[in-house]
Amino acid sequence: AQRVTQPEKLLSVFKGAPVELKCNYSYSGSPELFWYVQYSRQRLQLLLRHISRESIKGFTADLNKGETSFHLKKPFAQEEDSAMYYCALNGGGADGLTFGKGTHLIIQP
Amino acid sequence: DTEVTQTPKHLVMGMTNKKSLKCEQHMGHRAMYWYKQKAKKPPELMFVYSYEKLSINESVPSRFSPECPNSSLLNLHLHALQPEDSALYLCASSRFSALPGNTIYFGEGSWLTVV
Numbered sequence: 001a002q003r004v005t006q007p008e009k010l011l012s013v014f015k016g017a018p019v020e021l022k023c024n025y026s027y028s029g030s031p032e033l034f035w036y037v038q039y040s041r042q043r044l045q046l047l048l049r050h051i052s053r054e055s056i057k058g059f060t061a062d063l064n065k066g067e068t069s070f071h072l073k074k075p076f077a078q079e080e081d082s083a084m085y086y087c088a089l090n091g092g093g094a095d096g097l098t099f100g101k102g103t104h105l106i107i108q109p
Numbered sequence: 110d111t112e113v114t115q116t117p118k119h120l121v122m123g124m125t126n127k128k129s130l131k132c133e134q135h136m137g138h139r140a141m142y143w144y145k146q147k148a149k150k151p152p153e154l155m156f157v158y159s160y161e162k163l164s165i166n167e168s169v170p171s172r173f174s175p176e177c178p179n180s181s182l183l184n185l186h187l188h189a190l191q192p193e194d195s196a197l198y199l200c201a202s203s204r205f206s207a208l209p210g211n212t213i214y215f216g217e218g219s220w221l222t223v224v
Binding site: 046 | 142144146149150151152154157165199201211212213214215216217218
């Protein structure tokens with residue numbers, strides 16, 4: 001069974017501080033990992049996917065297969081980063097994405 | 110264009126009403142999904158359509174009835190809903206449903222309130 005764990009329900013950091021949102025997964029094969037962001041009352045937007053190795057809005061995430069982690073990082077948080085962040089796994093089966101419970105990131109001025 | 114369009118954006122319905130949520134995409138995607146999302150919770154998968162055929166039904170009550178008229182459209186018919194069905198209903202699509210690297214794109218959602 002595939003599972004995604006985001007241990008922090010809420011993360012509050014000051015503007016300009018580094019941010020790390022944790023994500024661990026459980027999957028027997030080679031998963032595809034994604035980060036989605038949802039700003040207040042807006043659509044769920046794809047932020048990053050591990051296969052593209054991009055940096056979007058200053059965020060990066062590296063898949064660590066040894067630690068089964070896909071943590072999301074940004075060196076300097078900005079107020080507009082405040083949102084819900086969901087880590088998600090696509091195991092390649094026909095059942096869409098498995099989401100973590102989400103982390104509510106609050107950036108304080 | 111990576112857009113999934115959902116209508117209506119907001120819907121208030123009584124428990125005896127019949128209504129429908131609509132979803133459209135023109136990205137040539139062959140998999141379409143319905144998710145339900147409660148406040149501050151992750152989306153929960155309801156249905157998956159692959160090549161216009163229902164491939165997954167995650168034990169959703171029969172008061173929710175999906176329909177995929179063609180590869181670009183997905184409907185969710187609602188009948189005799191309960192107040193606890195009030196939620197954000199998200200439509201999503203992807204190129205295929207069962208391949209790795211399959212990015213899923215979400216619509217803005219339809220906010221449903223059952224009174």
